[in-house]
Amino acid sequence: MAGPGTRVFISHLSAIAVFDPNGDQVGRVRDVVVSLRLGGRPPLVLGLVVEVVARRRIFLPMTRVTSLESGQVLTTGLINLRRFEQRPAETLVLAELLDRTVTWTKTGEDVTVLDVGMVQTRLREWEVSKVFVQVGRASRLRKGKGERLTLDWQDVTGFSLPEQDQGAANLLATFEQLRPADLASVMHHLSAKRRAEVAAALPDERLADVLEELPEDDQVEIIGKLQEERAADVLEAMDPDDAADLLSELPGDEAERLLGLMEPEEAAPVRRLLSYEEDTAGGLMTTEPIVLEPDATVAEALARIRIRDHKPALAAQVYVCRPPNETPTGKYLGTVHFQRLLREPPYVLVGELVDDDLDALPPDTPLSLVTSYLATYNLVAAPVVDEADHLLGAVTVDDVLDHLLPEDWRDADLHAGDDDREEMHGGR
CATH class of the missing domain: 2.30.30 (SH3 type barrels.)
Incomplete structure (x- = not known):
């Protein structure tokens, strides 16, 4: 148990689990709130910022913390689930x-x-x-x-003085193991200045992964503060559909300037995606599905879907096409789902396993019909082809959900009705 004289370095609290008196996990620590004091007095630690379900952040007063030992935080009493809002006199340590x-x-x-x-x-x-x-x-x-x-x-x-160029190396080291979606949540809750410093310190690939998980306003803000050459490099590292979505939020001349700085082979699929209406199969699709020729074996197909960079929805099936294998491909022949691959010997050719019963989607298919198609046939992805049956890409269920949910779904207050759930001895 924590007691007088107990010392804890705050970076060690990052991302550790928080448990209630019943032993149920409440969430994870994302920061520590302190109040700077005058006269050289040490800052008072007010409480912890805890991330609970749906990346919602709440405030846990230190008076509710009973233990900070063994890599976990134990609490006592009811927890107020009201969303944490930083007050002017408060400072976030991390x-x-x-x-x-x-x-x-x-x-x-x-x-x-x-x-x-x-x-x-x-x-x-x-x-x-x-x-x-x-x-x-x-x-x-x-x-x-x-x-x-x-x-x-x-x-x-000097802690109370404003600082222009703070850097972010140690903050990033604290959150090094976070998934891109969780790091995106951390960045979303930083000040604009701090968010720009963190973005500047992230490697291109890591920043690209994080941008794909951020709200559009944050994406536009961050990409706008990067040097144009680096912004183009980050866009190249993003999935083409996510890069297209981001560029569509920028003024036309700025988007065209960034496209011009990208490598031509990287910019080409993004330009194609921007040519389609946003709420159509063409506007929603990714141009990088897993494509195999009909003489590829089951073993080759399984090796392709095992690649870690493939999102689960894209790795659920392979698309069998005549060469060329890059989209737009040669003639689209059909799909082979991973469950079928798992049931077949490794030497069998995927051309023998093709499922061609379902028609592929034209690129101008509206969002409502794409949604119905996926729901009707219990699919997590669907092929998109042009009039000549060339595979253009694939629409995945996560891309559809991104467009069906409200624009601010990442900030959705899932516990809006819980404001009356005060702590046993009152709120902050």
Whole structure:
């Protein structure tokens, strides 16, 4: 159990599970809320930001925390499920303090914050007590460069000052293991300044994966703050349908400029997608389904669907076509679902297993009919072909859901009726 003198470094709390008194998992820690105080007094730790179902963030007061040990947080009492809103006097440790440049008062040197430690006082309150820092250059007191030190809070200044170029290396290290959708949730809740710093620090492939999970407003904001050459590189790393969706939200001249900076072979499928109406099979489809020639074997097909980069809906079937294999392909022959592949010997040719009973969708098929098609035949993806039976791409159920759900579905308040569920001793 946590008790007076217990010290915890806050980066160690990132993403750990939170359990209620019954042992049921409530969510995971995403940040720690503190209140900076005057007169050099250590900041008071107010509580934890906990992500619960549907990436909704709530506030868990430290008075409700009974244990911070063994890689988990235990709570007591009812939890208020009202959505967390940061107040002006509050600071988020992971989002706002990590990577800051502050001053070590003993030497006058600038140091970079790597972590922050908090301790429980005799009054059973939690306050920030330590700052783990990176010193960037040598001094007369130390030898070498890049030394890491743990300093008392009172030994550093500058946390309350605005900072222009904060960086994001240590924040990203804290969330390194998060899935793209979870990192997208973290970025969505950052300030615009911090979000831009994190985006600048992410590798192109990682940023592309995260952008695909962000709301459109965040996508436009982030891509607009990148240098155009890098923005084009990130768009190339995105799935063509997601890149097309993002470009369609930009002014026409800006979108065309970015398309011009992309490699021609990467820009071509995106341009094709932009030529279709948004709410049609052509506008919804991905241009990178798994395509095989009829003389490919079951073993080859299974090897293709095992590739980790394929989304589950795309890996549920392969599309059998005459060459060329890149969309638009040669003549579309039919589909082979992965369950059929699992039932056949590895040497059997996929051309012998083709299911051609269902008609493929024309690219101008409206969203309502695409939805009915998938629901009627219990499919997670459907082929899209042109008038000459060339495969153009495939529509997946996740793309359909993205267009059926409200634009703000990622922010949907799934517990809007829970505002009256106050904690046992009141809210914040």
